[in-house]
Amino acid sequence: MPNIHIPDHAMADPLGYALTRHSPVIGRAAGEFVKSVYQSVRLPLRLAEAARYRIAQINGCLVCKGFRAADHLDGYLDAVGGDPTTSLVARGGERPDEAFYDAIDDWKTSPLLNDRERLAVDLAERMAFSPNELGYDEEFWAKMRAAFDDAEIADLTLAIGMWMAMGRFTHALGLDTVCLPTSAAA
Known part of the structure; x- marks a missing residue:
């Protein structure tokens, strides 16, 4: 049940209704950010999905946890006026399977994730749980700079920030209990 008023006719897309009707200016900017x-984002699909899915777990957002970029992203972009031909999925790369998503729980040791994917999940956790320490952890940033170029680090950090904000907004307002992954800004 949503924690803000969503009329019955808008229950198929409560997030879209909240963004466009309750907060149209900020909602439009949020939608453009998504x-x-x-x-x-200039990252491989699996790497982005590793960080996104860990944030979904942390946020508790039900729709975000059910979202699979390889299956849902292009439909979402098409529905909101985006360009699926330029999407993270359209650029290619290995599609994550369900074993990959299950491995996120054991990301530190799972052989299903490579070193860059582990670092992406580590960054996501640090941004969510210990942002104050993150900026000063020279050892962590040395590993990041060895594995990623500056543009990739910036893209990944912005993407994680978006996933944190949108997933928390969706979950806190109870909008994740009624919308479908294909219509969500996960």
Whole structure:
């Protein structure tokens, strides 16, 4: 049940209703941020999905946990006026399977994740749980700079910030209990 008023006719897309009707200016900017991340992030699909899914777990967002970029992203972008031909999925890369998503629980030791994917999940956790320490952890940043270029680090950090914000907004307002992954800005 949503924690803000969503009329019955809008229950198929309560997030879209909340963004466009309850907060149209900020909601429009949030929607553009979501589209920008998914259309412009310069990372492999599996790497982005590793970080996104860990944030979904941390946020507790039900729709975000059910979202699979390889299956849902292009439909979402098409529905919100984005360009699926430029999406993270359209750029290719190995599609994560369900074993990959299950491995996120044991990301530190799972052989299903590579070193860069582990670092992406580590960054996601640090941003969610210990942002104050993160900026000063020279050892962690040395590992990041060895594995990623500056543009990739910036893209990944912005993407994680978007996933944190949108997933928390969706979950806190109870919008994740009624919308479907194909219509969500996960």
